[in-house]
Amino acid sequence: MGYLDGFKVTFKKWAGTRTDSGKRVTMQYPEEVRPKPERFHxxxxxxxxxxxxxxxxxxxxxxxxxxxxxIYVRGRDNDPQEPTSPGERYGFVYEINYLRCIHCDLCVEACPTEAITETKLFEFAFTNREDAIYTKDELLVGDDGRPQKLPWEHWDGGFDAAEDTSGWMRATAPSGDARFEGIIAWAGELGYGVRDAEGGQPLDAALLQERERAGAAGGHDDDGAHGGHH
Known part of the structure; x- marks a missing residue:
């Protein structure tokens, strides 16, 4: 393709040519927000x-x-008269530096109390280093259970909805292991209560047949026992 052909593509997009699906390739941000995948971090x-x-x-x-x-965390013993958490200690200092965070979700995996989860919000930008380091007061949900909305965050798109904010799947959740399908695995949360059990991932026909054969034989193998999480 010559360089003039490249200009032809650009001109078509500028002139308003649409794709076969009828939708423009370019979205007008921030008025238009692209939908996020279910497991978006x-x-x-x-x-x-x-x-x-x-x-x-x-x-x-x-x-x-x-x-x-x-992530920087420092714990402190709870006041026996006015405890902050149900345990012996609570997170006195909690900071996340978003100039470093890669949104790998390993912190969610490691947390034994489901205290930290990730929303689908990714539209946020900073003009100074201090704003990029979120403190506990900024990370902790409010009295309604919903996240704090800071001035430099673009929340349009419904990213604070119950299904988008917390309690969604870990790799060890029901969608990752067929043995836990239909089992409620998350504790009740402020503003949301107890969530429904997670569903399983769809399995291909070959894996379904393998699981059926293993079940008929009165046993199972490791591949069949884990519901298709890769």
């Missing part, structure tokens, strides 16, 4: 139980597993 939130107690117990496992070393 965005900005984190720190969750609370239905009674308002914080889920974070300051164990620092999220900070320890983080490959980018963007």
């Amino acid at each position: 965005g900005r984190h939130v720190l969750n609370r139980y239905e009674d308002g107690m914080e889920k974070c117990i300051g164990c620092e496992l999220c900070a320890g597993v983080c490959p980018a070393r963007c």
Whole structure:
């Protein structure tokens, strides 16, 4: 293709030529927001139980597993008279540096209390370093269980909806392991309550036949027992 052919493509798009599906390739951001996949990893939130107690117990496992070393946590003993979390300790300091975060979701995997999860929000930008380092006050959900909305974040698109904010799948959740399909695995959360059990991933015909044969033989193999998570 010569360089003039490249200009032809550009002119067609500029003139309003649409794709075969009838949709323009270019979206007018921020007025138009592209839908996010179900497991999209965005900005984190720190969750609370239905009674308002914080889920974070300051164990620092999220900070320890983080490959980018963007999480800083310090725990403190709970006040016996006015505890912050149900455990002996709570997260006194919690910071995430989004100049380093790669949104790998390993912190969510490591958390034993489901305190930290990721929303689908990815439309946020900073003009200074301080704004990029989120503190506990900015990460902790409000009294309605929904995330704090900061001035430099673009929330249009419904990313604070219940299905988009928290409690969605880990690799070890029902969609990753067929043995846990239909089992409620998440604790109740402020503003959302107890969520329905996760569904399983669709299995291809060959894997279904393999599982049926294993079941008929009175046993199973490792590949058939895990519901298609790769």
